[in-house]
Amino acid sequence: MASGIRWAAAAAGVAAAGTGLAWLWRHQDELAMRRPVNEWTFTHMSLVLPTETVARSGPVHELPDRPRPLAGFRYEFRGARRTLAELHERTHTTGFAVLHRGALVHEDYPGRFAAPERRFQLFSLSKSVTSMLIGIALDEGAIGSVTDKVVSYCPELAGSAFDGPGIEDLLHMTSGAGGIEDYEDPDAPVNRLMGAVMGRGTVLRAVRSVEPAATPGTWFNYSTLDTQVLGWVLEAATGMPLARYATERLWSRIGAEHDAFYGLSRSRPRTAVGGGTFNATVRDLARVGLVMARGGRLGEVQVVPEAWVRRSRGMDLPHLEVGALGHDFDHYGYANQWWTLGGAHRAFTGLGIHGQYLWVDPEADVVVVKTSAWPTADDVEREAETFAALSALVAHLEDTD
Numbered sequence: 001m002a003s004g005i006r007w008a009a010a011a012a013g014v015a016a017a018g019t020g021l022a023w024l025w026r027h028q029d030e031l032a033m034r035r036p037v038n039e040w041t042f043t044h045m046s047l048v049l050p051t052e053t054v055a056r057s058g059p060v061h062e063l064p065d066r067p068r069p070l071a072g073f074r075y076e077f078r079g080a081r082r083t084l085a086e087l088h089e090r091t092h093t094t095g096f097a098v099l100h101r102g103a104l105v106h107e108d109y110p111g112r113f114a115a116p117e118r119r120f121q122l123f124s125l126s127k128s129v130t131s132m133l134i135g136i137a138l139d140e141g142a143i144g145s146v147t148d149k150v151v152s153y154c155p156e157l158a159g160s161a162f163d164g165p166g167i168e169d170l171l172h173m174t175s176g177a178g179g180i181e182d183y184e185d186p187d188a189p190v191n192r193l194m195g196a197v198m199g200r201g202t203v204l205r206a207v208r209s210v211e212p213a214a215t216p217g218t219w220f221n222y223s224t225l226d227t228q229v230l231g232w233v234l235e236a237a238t239g240m241p242l243a244r245y246a247t248e249r250l251w252s253r254i255g256a257e258h259d260a261f262y263g264l265s266r267s268r269p270r271t272a273v274g275g276g277t278f279n280a281t282v283r284d285l286a287r288v289g290l291v292m293a294r295g296g297r298l299g300e301v302q303v304v305p306e307a308w309v310r311r312s313r314g315m316d317l318p319h320l321e322v323g324a325l326g327h328d329f330d331h332y333g334y335a336n337q338w339w340t341l342g343g344a345h346r347a348f349t350g351l352g353i354h355g356q357y358l359w360v361d362p363e364a365d366v367v368v369v370k371t372s373a374w375p376t377a378d379d380v381e382r383e384a385e386t387f388a389a390l391s392a393l394v395a396h397l398e399d400t401d
Helices: 002-026 028-032 037-041 084-090 125-140 167-171 189-197 203-208 224-238 242-251 282-293 306-312 380-399
Strands: 051-054 075-077 080-082 093-100 103-108 260-263 278-280 333-335 338-342 347-352 356-361 366-372
Touching (some): 084 103, 125 167, 125 282, 125 347, 167 224, 224 242, 356 380
Antiparallel strands (some): 093 366, 347 356, 356 366
């Protein structure tokens, strides 16, 4: 009798374990994004998804190490004056670097798995890298014009919501395709896309699943699907996978220290997610920012066309100006897959969910990189505090130069 009870208990335990493992498998992508697991996930994406390398080559562009004492720096937020250390604790910073006049004046890695050689998942900051590549392809003539229709490069999108918009519509997030980018809604277009990336259906099917929502060029609607399609346009126009074009035209020309990589979809055909799976070190991302701060030039090399950098600082389109994007984007305008800050400096930034920043102020000659592991994809309070802190930091560096 006792033996039977033990066997029954053991069987029940195995069944429970099996149920638990099945639940973990179904919810693996959700769990990977939660704290504290996400600190590991965001620094180990090569163990989560298939990848394709963006290889470095040639001499490293040295960032002169000229530490500046920032212990006395304070920023104000919600009536309190706080330090950088408090910013890092309150906004779950994992990596942080500041360039001023091309020199590395501050660097810190508060994250548990972070280090100078660690490559960080940059999420939608990837979009700004895709923009740089589109600008290069246009300058080379691989892409004819920003007015070209998407389907002239991607005929597989004929009859979809992307049959009509031009490349520029996608660059400004005004394609008119799809719904709101809501990470809490399982059926939102971005989650259909991410589901396909994790192996549930194909990426093409996810992109084709969205409906037209507005006339192209008239309505700002932030959408990772727009950038996914831009990546496909780039691949079709150049005849190269995204990672190889990024290797040859960008990473090999900025003096990167380390290889970067794109995460690829688990579903086949494998496809790079040009709007969300670029991974790079903090210092190499700072070099990307330095290129943009210097009008697309690094040393003697014009990496990105100067006119393309100017576009990325703002296009003077009323519906894309700071304050015109809606209450969810109070601090920002948008142009060319970059978030614009307006004002006299016309600074701009790449952003990614969970707190990824590439802040570029060409007038102050300041670049700030901040990688983070926020508990949720979007966080209004942490976003507002980071905005206040980085704005104050740029002003502080100017005042104390």
